[in-house]
Amino acid sequence: MIFPRARAQRKALPSVPDHGLPRHVAIIMDGNGRWAKARRLPRVAGHRAGAEAVRKVLRAANKLGIECVTLYAFSSENWKRPEEEISDLTGLMKQFIRSELDEIHNGNIRLRIIGDHHAFEPEAAKMVDEAVARTAGNTGSTLVVALNYGSQDELARGIRKLAAQVADGSLDPAAITPDLIGAQLDTAGLPPLDLLIRTSGEQRLSNFLLWQAAYAELYFTETLWPDFDEAALTEAVNCFARRERRYGGL
Numbered sequence: 001m002i003f004p005r006a007r008a009q010r011k012a013l014p015s016v017p018d019h020g021l022p023r024h025v026a027i028i029m030d031g032n033g034r035w036a037k038a039r040r041l042p043r044v045a046g047h048r049a050g051a052e053a054v055r056k057v058l059r060a061a062n063k064l065g066i067e068c069v070t071l072y073a074f075s076s077e078n079w080k081r082p083e084e085e086i087s088d089l090t091g092l093m094k095q096f097i098r099s100e101l102d103e104i105h106n107g108n109i110r111l112r113i114i115g116d117h118h119a120f121e122p123e124a125a126k127m128v129d130e131a132v133a134r135t136a137g138n139t140g141s142t143l144v145v146a147l148n149y150g151s152q153d154e155l156a157r158g159i160r161k162l163a164a165q166v167a168d169g170s171l172d173p174a175a176i177t178p179d180l181i182g183a184q185l186d187t188a189g190l191p192p193l194d195l196l197i198r199t200s201g202e203q204r205l206s207n208f209l210l211w212q213a214a215y216a217e218l219y220f221t222e223t224l225w226p227d228f229d230e231a232a233l234t235e236a237v238n239c240f241a242r243r244e245r246r247y248g249g250l
């Protein structure tokens with residue numbers, strides 16, 4: 001059963017209304033392995049299809065007018081995977097930069113990295129550095145890729161910076177506010193996170209943007225990442241538009 005109010009809201013929202021458009025959408029792209037397994041394919045085929053989904057979803061996000069998209073491409077825990085899979089994922093990253101960077105740059109999109117990509121093999125790390133440098137002056141939307149990223153590590157690094165300033169006397173502990181902590185994080189300067197999507201039916205944050213997600217709307221879908229497309233993103237954004245955000249108020 002649909003409650004009358006929800007029905008009325010749905011009628012009023014046939015497509016994504018401007019007022020309901022999230023500025024910043026983050027995605028935990030999960031389910032590549034299961035997608036491949038269901039087709040009796042090797043895991044790398046799932047990751048390849050996942051990279052294809054990244055291309056499509058970025059185009060869709062751009063079309064919708066989303067200002068910032070953050071993708072969880074490689075977590076600091078993903079190093080536990082077999083060497084071959086890490087090498088496949090690194091290869092896909094490099095291929096993605098080779099094939100997509102011109103379009104990203106020509107679309108006036110700025111690439112930013114959160115986490116520490118210098119842990120990847122030197123050629124991959126250098127390609128990422130060059131891509132970030134090439135797009136640094138772009139003023140349109142922002143594509144943030146989380147590479148070797150873990151939210152707890154990001155917070156620990158930020159807090160260490162503040163602790164060092166307290167220790168050398170340049171910072172009064174009373175001046176430590178949520179804004180000051182946010183400014184130490186890899187995401188400093190990005191729009192507040194509005195919508196966090198996780199694909200493949202898992203319902204956890206897996207050490208992704210824990211601080212930033214404080215007031216984000218969470219959206220979980222059974223769709224496996226390689227099957228996530230423009231229609232799926234539009235559905236997630238429409239669902240966001242129907243949410244009532246109160247930030248602790250009434």
Ligand code: FPP
Pocket residue numbers: 029030031032033034035047048050051054071072073074078089092093096145200225
């Ligand atoms: C999770 O699926 C996905 C990843 C760990 C990697 C995400 C990588 C891509 C989408 C491809 C390359 C990315 C870019 C930016 C070009 P899983 O392997 O954990 O799936 P499973 O839980 O079904 O095994």
